[in-house]
Structures are given as C-alpha cells and as structure tokens.
Amino acid sequence: MTENVEVTRNGRVLEVKLNRPKVNAIDVQTSRELGDAFALLRDDPKLWVGILTGGGDRIFSAGWDLKALNSGDMTLDNWWENDDYGIGGFAGLTENWNLNKPVIAALNGLAIGGGFELAIACDLIIAADNVEFGLPEMPLGIVPDAGALQRLPRLIPRNIATEMFLLGRRMTASEAAHYGLVNKIVPSDQLMDSARKWAEQLAKSAPLALQSVKEVEREIECIPLEKSFKKMRTENLPTYKKMLQSSDAAEGVAAFVEKREPNFKGE
Numbered sequence: 072m073t074e075n076v077e078v079t080r081n082g083r084v085l086e087v088k089l090n091r092p093k094v095n096a097i098d099v100q101t102s103r104e105l106g107d108a109f110a111l112l113r114d115d116p117k118l119w120v121g122i123l124t125g126g127g128d129r130i131f132s133a134g135w136d137l138k139a140l141n142s143g144d145m146t147l148d149n150w151w152e153n154d155d156y157g158i159g160g161f162a163g164l165t166e167n168w169n170l171n172k173p174v175i176a177a178l179n180g181l182a183i184g185g186g187f188e189l190a191i192a193c194d195l196i197i198a199a200d201n202v203e204f205g206l207p208e209m210p211l212g213i214v215p216d217a218g219a220l221q222r223l224p225r226l227i228p229r230n231i232a233t234e235m236f237l238l239g240r241r242m243t244a245s246e247a248a249h250y251g252l253v254n255k256i257v258p259s260d261q262l263m264d265s266a267r268k269w270a271e272q273l274a275k276s277a278p279l280a281l282q283s284v285k286e287v288e289r290e291i292e293c294i295p296l297e298k299s300f301k302k303m304r305t306e307n308l309p310t311y312k313k314m315l316q317s318s319d320a321a322e323g324v325a326a327f328v329e330k331r332e333p334n335f336k337g338e
Contacts, residue, residue: 134185
C-alpha cells in the first residue's frame with residue numbers, strides 16, 4: 072500500500088485500488104504508484120490477473136489532477152517527456168506494452184478524462200449501474216491524448232468517439248455496453264464480487280495462454296488479416312511461442328482427455 076494506491080493480493084489475483092479523495096485525480100506521484108502496482112503484477116509469477124477499481128462509490132477517477140497542473144507541479148507541453156509518470160505511462164497502464172496479464176476494470180463511479188483513458192486501457196470492464204464516462208477536455212483548451220484519442224475510435228463507432236471528443240457529452244454505462252465498450256453492468260453493491268468472480272475464472276486458466284491472447288492481440292491490431300497470420304507464424308512473439316511449447320499446454324490436453332481438472336503451473 073502506498074499513499075494513493077492500495078494493493079491487495081488475493082491468491083493469484085492482484086487488486087489495485089486508486090484511493091485519492093475526493094475525486095481520485097491522478098498526479099505524477101499517483102501515476103508512479105499505479106505503475107509500480109502494475110509492474111508487480113507483470114513481474115510476479117504468482118500473480119496471474121489484476122483488478123483495478125477506485126475508492127468511494129461516486130467516482131472511479133476524474134483523471135488528470137488539474138490543480139497540480141495549474142500550480143505547475145505538472146506540465147502540459149510534452150508532458151510525457153517533461154514529467155516522470157513512471158512505468159507504463161500515465162496512470163501506469165495507458166502505455167504499458169509489456170504487461171501481458173489481463174486487467175479487469177471494476178468501475179465504481181464516474182470515469183472522466185484521464186480516468187476514462189485508464190479504464191479503456193484495461194482488458195475487461197465491469198461497470199456499476201451508476202457509471203458514466205466523459206471527456207471534458209475541449210472546454211479546457213486541451214485534448215485527451217493519454218489514450219482516448221488513440222483507443223476510443225477503435226473501440227466504438229468513430230463518429231460517436233468524435234462526438235465525445237468535440238462536445239464533451241457523457242455516456243452512460245448502458246450506452247457504453249451497447250457499443251461493446253463495457254462488458255457487464257451490475258448493481259454497485261455487486262461490483263467487486265462480479266470482478267472477483269471473473270478474475271477467479273481467469274486465474275484457473277493457463278497463464279501463458281492468458282498472456283498470449285494479450286500479446287497477439289496487441290501485435291496484430293490494425294493490420295490486414297493475411298498479414299496477421301504471417302506475423303503470428305514468422306515473427307517473434309515470445310509468450311505465444313513459449314505457450315505452444317509449454318508443459319501447461321500438454322497438461323491441458325491431458326486433463327481434457329482424462330476428464331479431470333488441469334494443474335497449470337505457468338510453464
């Protein structure tokens with residue numbers, strides 16, 4: 072546990088809670104703390120899945136700490152170079168290209184600006200039924216360049232993403248689920264139980280197979296179908312290649328044939 076981020080181990084699952092009242096805004100220090108938490112998930116072979124949530128019941132995260140930006144504690148010009156946001160870029164996840172373990176976002180409230188960008192950097196999103204998403208940067212004279220401009224048009228229809236960029240309107244959890252941005256909506260009092268249930272299910276799978284999905288998806292995204300096959304067959308995808316040769320792959324097949332539960336070890 073650090074000043075702004077709570078980290079809890081639950082078997083093979085690492086729970087990360089952003090806890091910086093009142094609105095869970097993210098300054099440089101908080102970004103570093105989140106990066107350290109996700110580095111722990113990445114590097115510890117005993118951890119297979121992550122859950123990310125926010126403290127409180129109203130706001131997951133309001134994103135960038137605008138007070139810190141206004142005071143000069145954070146910079147805007149070339150912010151990704153001038154301030155050390157830690158491992159994985161802003162909020163530890165938006166540019167974390169080496170984290171192949173799945174992360175479930177358990178959204179407890181509003182995901183605004185950089186908080187929205189952090190949420191869509193996760194692999195699966197479960198949202199409480201009171202959640203709304205928004206990108207209010209335009210009236211501030213800035214743009215959401217820590218992930219929303221890059222990711223959102225790939226996740227929902229481009230014209231809807233542009234509407235959110237330019238008009239700053241909020242999107243409800245139901246609308247987000249309609250577009251496939253949110254995987255599941257639950258009552259707020261069921262949020263963490265639902266996230267933990269999914270995490271436990273994932274943690275029963277072979278970890279190299281879980282990690283291969285993320286590695287391959289990342290590497291073949293936005294390339295033509297034929298080239299995606301060629302990339303998988305001929306280029307260096309170390310986790311995927313390791314999975315094909317793993318003891319876990321042999322164990323999974325044997326367990327199926329023998330009608331028993333597999334004993335995966337991550338090797």
